[in-house]
Amino acid sequence: MTLPIRDTYLQARRRAIAAAVLAVTLLALVVVGLLSGAVAVSPADLVTMLERSLGITDDPAQLTDSVLWAIRLPRVLSAAVVGGGLGVAGAGLQGTFRNQMADPQLVGISPAAGLGAVVGIALTPAGGAPLIMMIGAGVGAVAAGLAMRRIAKRVIESNQFILVGLALGLAMLAWLGAIVLAWDSPRVPTFTFWVFGGLAGSTWSTLASGAPFVLAGCVVVAASARSLDLLALGESEARHIGVDVDRVIPRILIGVGLAVGGAVGLGGAIGFVGLMTPLLMRRWVGPAHRWLVPLSALAGAAIVVAVDILARTVAAPVEIPVGLLTAILGAPVFVWFLLRVGRSST
């Protein structure tokens, strides 16, 4: 099944360059992320650790090994997974709702994931296991995505849709806050985590529970790339050319929900990444989702890894929540976008 239009040479080159640049940037940021932090780690330490883990050298293990292996690597990888998941989720949401302002946080899906995670922990007696939290977050996010689909059918104005999502999101955040603050249990991450995110708690165990959700969600969204393209025509227009929108859209939203659930379970509420990433990538590589979705994954991963490095180092030894930085950096982009849209539509 191929689109009867082939990419032009220029388009193909542009996309290949973008993919290469993003992949190299992400890799470089992962290395920088491993090297930066309170305990000084040199590139040589990194190489020796790699050699040791591959059995190439017999040098005795050092302190830096455990810092790298037990703390930094799961954290950097979590940042990448969270960013990738949010980037893909944003691309999926913007495509599904034909609304370039759609973002997991703005349309209430991230808050629903947080609420789901907390309810999940509260309902399970032995609660607190990362997997329980991820399942709760996934269920909450999927439910919110499907609910927003019903709401989108009733509202025509795209701004109204965002406002409804924002209001529902704030309500869910309030409920979440009420539970977290009233319960005050060490089993539940702090309210700050649910509002501004944070990757300080990343371990191999949280990563192993959350990453499969994000990965599954990304695969579902990426596999729907063609449908997302056709949905750009409008929902009824897509139906007229044979797209079963009542099956395709819920499927995409389930994918988005799984990705957001995993991302929120791992990193809490990190806003604006799902919004900015697809917006920037669309300008770079165009709107075709078979490129937009995977490149949003790479770019989102790079952004969150980079922001997490800032979060750890800018005010060291104090750590700034990642979501706080993404909001500080992302909100102006959002405002710029709103103003630009406002100008071009008049």
Next chain:
Amino acid sequence: MKPMVRAEDVRYRRGNATVLDLVSLSTGAGEILSIVGPNGAGKTTLLRILAGDLIPSTGRAWVQDVDTSQTTLQHLSRMRAYLGPRGVADNPFTVREVVAMGRYPHRSAMLEAGEHEAIVESAMERTDVHHLASRPIDTLSTGEQQRAGLARVIAQETPVLLLDEPTSALDIGHQETMMSVLNSLAREGTTIVTSLHDLNLAAAHTDRVLLLHEGRTVSVGSPSQVFTSESLSNVYRQTIEVTPHPHRDCPLVLTVPEMPQAPAS
């Protein structure tokens, strides 16, 4: 002649309101049928029932021999194309990409490599958007979007075209071009059902007219049968005069000012 599009005693209710009441129609291959009537007459509802988007409360609609409420979206997508009044919604894809999406129903057809492309290019040429092929849809004017939309449904290559106000955003020159494109498609055998607000376009360029008013059929027939001063004035609540067109073999519809009331003596 075997009917290509047919509706029989279609009634459609929305809540307590009856939007369409016992409307029937039938068109043969290569025919252009226009649906006219005031705002709220039920034109769009009728088209959407023919398209299979809406299921009539009672009565049935067929495209070729297929009941539109009883078949799959895939099957419908190869039998009829539908163009809404906005032509094509704002989106960041280029005109060429959007027109190519019209080929989606035929994605598994056994066509030579270049054939899809050739169909897409010729559809763009027919509706005069070829020079805009690489422009994103959301940078076009409404009229250009409407023409790009028509190119998309032409590229869909279906025996039946259902068009809702395809000329609403076009200048008078492109209105004529649009109607002559529809005429040439009809000569090639395509059946076209289109709603139109402009009665003179319907009179000059369509074979038959269905005049709807408040969900009911007022009359159906050739433009000269349907467009009479009396029935149009009634339906549109406006004094309307119908005269022969000076240069075409069709009626010309004119609004005339209300007669001033004779002063009371």
